[in-house]
Amino acid sequence: MAGGERVRRAPPVEDLVSGVLAGNRAALGRAITLVESRNRAHRPDAQALLRALLPHSGRSQRIGISGVPGVGKSTFIETFGTLLIERGHRVAVLAVDPSSRVSGGSILGDKTRMTRLSRDARAFVRPSPSGGSLGGVAQRTRESLLVCEAAGFDVILVETVGVGQSEVAVSGMVDFFLVLMLAGAGDELQGIKRGILELVDLLAIHKADGANLPMAQSARAAYERALRLMRPSDGGWRPEVLTCSSTEGEGHDAIWCAIERHREHAQATGRWEAVRREQVVRWMHELVEEEVLASLYRNPTLLPAIERVEEAVRARTIPASQAADELLRSWKTTLRGGE
Secondary structure, eight states: OOGOEEEOOOOOOHHHHHHHHOOOOHHHHHHHHHHOOOOOGGHHHHEEEEEEHHGSOOSEEEEEEEHHHHHHOOHHHHHHHHHHHTTOEEEEEEEOOOOOEEESSSSSSEEEEEETHOOTTTTEEEEETTTTOOGOOOHHHHHHHHHHHHHTSSSEEOOOOOSSTTOOOOOOOTTEEEEEEESSSSSSTTOOHHHHHHHSSEEEEEEEOGGGGGHHHHHHHHHHHHHHTOOOOTTOOEEEEEEEBTTBBBBBBHHHHHHHHHHHHHHHHHHHHHHHHHHHHHHHHHHHHHHHHHHHOOOOGGGHHHHHHHHHHHHTTOHHHHHHHHHHHHHHHHHHHOO
């Protein structure tokens, strides 16, 4: 090797496992980098890492936090996370940032917006680019969550971009789904769709302080009326509506109490483990679908067919549904070996 230069190699999986279990933050960061990697050559090591850590995971409280951009998710998480740390918890934040279309990296960088948590040894903040994935949730957020649990973090907060299908995506990987809302942003019920109402465990009217407090209280009453029209969840839990202010540190205690009540209710009714089991099965199927789709578009034999149907759709000579059928037929033919 020229000049005696040494190639820097990734640490062995065994070293990452022991480092994560020991709570080593550098090992934790490298482990998450491994499971987040899109390099297919890294997947065997990532799978081995997850297999070793899986028995040490599953003991945390997983909380999803969503809301429209500008609602103050990062500010809320920093205040809420600090409260939990003061109560003796170890908090990991998986903050999924919008991805730059140019570089593919995170645009916002949550470590710059959660300075207190980032500096605290009892917290771990990991911003990850969404990569343009559906729902603004990084493709490997679930695996990162398991790694953080194995490292001893007993509260995992998953912050999403808060657009599109983020509510559906995050609710499929957490125990408790919290949506932050703003008062005084127009029709109070316009920004909350029925689909969100069916998923949410708690609505929190954020920035309920100063001149905005009366509007926040009015919004709370409006959302409570809307939620009363909904049927309880399968486990019988009725979503609550609270107000909070991160600048004044008000309302976060009540939110944590609601989360604890929900956990007690879910465990008493048997829903806690049942939901978690269904989530991992659903995640398995999603991974299969992702890999099948990727294998279709990676197939070099199909490239001419893909280009042909794309041009036909652009030229409006065939409908997209027909193009999709033709492409799938071509793919099935390649799977059968050209029969």
